[in-house]
Amino acid sequence: MPTHKLDLLENAIDSFNEALRKYQDGLANDPKAYKFAILHFSHFLELLFKYYVAQSHPLLIYKNPFSKSIEKESTIGLWEAVQFLKNEGNDISTTFYQDLEWLKRLRNNIEHYRFEMDIPEARRTIGRLTQAMNEFNSNFSDFDLTDHVEPANLQIFEELADEYRAQLAHSRVEAKEQSEDGEGHYCTYCGNEETAALVMGTYICKFCEEEDSETNCCICGEPIRISDAITWNDEHAPHIDYVCEACDYRIRNMN
Template sequence: MLKKRAKSDSINLLQAFEVLQSEGFDFEEALKPVPHPHTITLDQALEFAKCEKCQITGVDFVDVDFCNDIEWLKGLRNKIEHYQFRLPPKEVRLCIGRLVRGVAEFVDIFSLFDLEKEVGKDSYHVFEVLADEYAHLLKEAERDVAEKEEEAYRGVRHKHYVFIDWNVYQCPECSNNTMIPSEDSSTGYKCTFCSNEESDEIEVACDCCGAMESAEEMATWQMDDGTIENRCYFCSGQYQADKDD
């Protein structure tokens, strides 16, 4: 109901909710668990929360960093569910620190409860230390990105920036915008926070024409000698196929 109204009126979900409420729509009746309870996904809840703004400052309650934390948390959950994870002590500390930092900000923004009272003063102090460790290491990683970027463009005239092959990607492992070019990486990129080197967003060259596209957009071809070649949209024949359709 909300999504349909938001789409038809070209407004966000929160505005659609307020419009329906002003029109007397009975949400309590619509949410009665008959025959099954109504639930929403995490992404849907996040989409709704993104609409919330401070009535005084107009600032979004949910920012980019929080959304990145959610994406990272979903990835961690999926790895745990499929038993595809290993966490040494340091990473455990950073995970807990990131979780606590996000939870503390969220419950404070929406005035849900007092986290210190809920967990106790001693436990809260431990959580603060872990959150501070995560925040410190993230700030260091972001500083590395800024320094490397400054180094890459130093001495280059602004109008020639387009010729510099230097990108920053969001790391799929930690969901931070800290994946930058690295000569020490087998893929050419490395995350300054978690040292991950893999991402489908990294641009690779087409083995036929040399055009650069992200790895996820490249078609891969198995060659007779067992090697793999990357083919861009045009060289793979997909352009001609789409054109014929």
């Protein structure tokens, strides 16, 4: 019986764990590791989708399941597997499809040495795909992806699989990368720590996208953020004078 169903699953899980390991290396300041994370991740998706098809019947992973010499038949690819699941009536969303196509394009570029990757976009796409796969798998398959994640990868997996946490984590990494002082800053708009990058005197939040520029208190001269500042004098617009909370408090309580 030419069934490689369990091999498929085992290989898929191996690739997934390897992708998560490389992803962590990427986060630990090794940008080249993202390239390998993408390659392992696309391999994982291809094998997992084939495994899904094999759930219906193991012979369906062959392009010609009616062949007289089945072991010589080539097997189906990712898109055929995806189409099969669609034909079976499974719901595959347009965004998921687009992300798969994006990943495939990127993988082809990597394989043909025309390697150009927008790293923040790569991280976000891997996050979205992990969420989609985790959800899809829990509705569809006979196993829980979480049970197969190696202990050292569990934290990053749970972060990626949770949409809100993944977005927050991506924003923090981007803020740190783009900030001129190399640090993520507090955002006064969404209230998140370390999500804002400081760029030319403006705090730009990578999570809620609000911008907060810096000014100086017109009394003590301390740098303050506009969102925290109190308007002191706006009679000569567009020039506005701001004061910090401490000066404002002191002046109000002088008498």
